[in-house]
Amino acid sequence: MSGLPLSGIRVVDYSHFLAGPYMARCLAALGADVIKVERPGGGDPGRVHAYMAGDVSGYFLQQNMGKRGICVDVRQPEGLKIVEDLVRGADVFLENYRPGALEKLGLGYEALAAINPGLIYCSVSAYGHTGPDAGQPGFGLIAEAKSGALAQMGNPGEAPPLLRMPIADMYTGIHGVAAICAAIVGRHTGAGGQHIDLALYDCMVSMHDFAIQAYTISGGEEIPRQVGHDLPDATVYGVFAACDGYLVIAAQVDAIWQKLARLIGGDALAADERFLSSARRNANRPEALGYVTAWAAAQAGVKHCIGQLTEAGVPCAPVQRIDEVVNDPQVAARNMIIEQQHPELGTLRLPNLPFRFSGFSAPLPKLAPSLGEDNSEVLEELGYSQEQIASLARAGVLSTA
Structure with missing residues (x-):
């Protein structure tokens, strides 16, 4: 040009x-x-x-x-x-x-x-x-x-x-x-x-990517409401607490859940039939979130969590303050x-x-x-x-x- x-x-x-x-x-x-x-x-x-x-x-x-x-x-x-x-x-x-x-x-x-x-x-x-x-x-x-x-x-x-x-x-x-x-x-x-x-x-x-189509297609049955720190229709996709801060994990896709499950619970969790599909994870959301929550809290901090998740190929990020954003090497x-x-x-x-x-x-x-x-x-x-x-x-x- x-x-x-x-x-x-x-x-x-x-x-x-x-x-x-x-x-x-x-x-x-x-x-x-x-x-x-x-x-x-x-x-x-x-x-x-x-x-x-x-x-x-x-x-x-x-x-x-x-x-x-x-x-x-x-x-x-x-x-x-x-x-x-x-x-x-x-x-x-x-x-x-x-x-x-x-x-x-x-x-x-x-x-x-x-x-x-x-x-x-x-x-x-x-x-x-x-x-x-x-x-x-x-x-x-x-x-x-x-x-x-x-x-x-x-x-x-x-x-x-x-x-x-x-x-x-x-x-x-x-x-x-x-x-x-x-x-x-x-x-x-x-x-x-x-x-x-x-x-x-x-x-x-x-801008609604989900709420309107969920409401209209369900015949008015589905009204998205407050859900706190994660999405009930996309388990696991939300905010989790480490001992020194917060991070987000996006493992709602089956293949990524398998990577996360092996990291936090080994082959046994990866093979657990309750969590083998998105629909099953959504149906057993409290249990799935419980494993991830307990794992994050037991680590040495946000940085340690991020390092392990990144190595395992699980999308994740720290919840950064604005001072961290301004000084982020990627920025x-x-x-x-x-x-x-x-x-x-x-x-x-x-x-x-x-x-x-x-x-x-x-x-x-x-x-x-x-x-x-x-x-x-x-x-x-x-x-x-x-x-x-x-x-x-x-x-x-x-x-x-």
Whole structure:
């Protein structure tokens, strides 16, 4: 490949917090020129979201690297015109406001498609632009709860735990990347512009690999519920305690169970008819788990367990803390932590994106922009003179940090 796959694609990022900014960050990493548009008075609320180092948000730095940024008051006619000028030469406009909010500002799909009929306009919201809940506000937690995901988590009889990673937002964001790339290809084959309508709730419902098909195919008899630390339909597949921490073991496949059984109980356990098939292990789950639990607890620790399981060919992993993840040699080998130099914070170490291509290596992304950092550069590209830019700044149409 001669360059990054989205080189020459311009994206107007009119989003905030997470799903939209993450989507735009991915597009920037793939080569798109992403211009983040923020409003005066603080810009993206993600700028004050933890973790904070002084007045700098690591959250914002992570989700907005690789972008240029302008700060425009679109409630003023001159500010709206700037965004319209951007859209005329853009390929993609993405936003994650409640349905109807941008129509009031003159930035809805119909208004912008009239300016640029080939525009790919991607909307992200809690419930989408149709249906009885379309107007309801929501965050990732709302979608995770309504989707049935939380109801399957945790121990029976206890309140479900929170997902400490933003699954709904990130999953929707990467679906947006896929949909936008598909729409770009479709435009080259004559499909024209598109309005992509993504909902956090839809994406979480689509993520069910088992629960929905189990419920519908069983005629409503099978409702997956909280099961604690393992899966009752995939014995042995779960979390086990060693004397100094926890590990996971995935021995739900017959051939792998045989390897695990020989390790923890010798040939006698491997030949035990109660456990010779997946169905039998599921039927005798407490007994099967009892052997594995007792073995793990009797070892010299997680590392010792992992060593024996790995040698036996049983898939396993330690339950790592985040400090262990950051210092994991595999993470380093895959370049999943990148370093950037910040003028105030010094060296930053932030998560990389997982894209790997044989034809190119992505360059180190630029720091997330300060508020209005690229006002002059972007407006000059749109044909504004320095005098016009200075006048717009004096009028409050443009703002900087």
